[in-house]
Amino acid sequence: MADKFDPYREALIVEQKTIWPEELADVPLEKRESLARKLHGNAAACEHLEYVRLPTGFCRQITVTPADLDRLGNAT
Numbered sequence: 472m473a474d475k476f477d478p479y480r481e482a483l484i485v486e487q488k489t490i491w492p493e494e495l496a497d498v499p500l501e502k503r504e505s506l507a508r509k510l511h512g513n514a515a516a517c518e519h520l521e522y523v524r525l526p527t528g529f530c531r532q533i534t535v536t537p538a539d540l541d542r543l544g545n546a547t
Contacts, residue, residue: 473520473521480529484528487511487533489532506535
């Protein structure tokens with residue numbers, strides 16, 4: 472289940488993770504890193520954002536959606 476953007480948790484981010492679902496397997500590997508940086512740079516705009524509790528803070532986990540790619544102008 473997706474979380475809402477949370478400025479408090481954002482201040483405690485110690486790790487980032489990007490999940491690429493099977494439906495977006497055709498996105499080239501060389502583009503994924505750049506797209507992931509853009510998504511994490513504007514996490515509030517992502518459709519599927521989760522905060523995973525870690526012993527030292529939180530992991531921001533973004534599951535990429537086609538709408539996210541459309542928003543970035545990188546539709547597959």
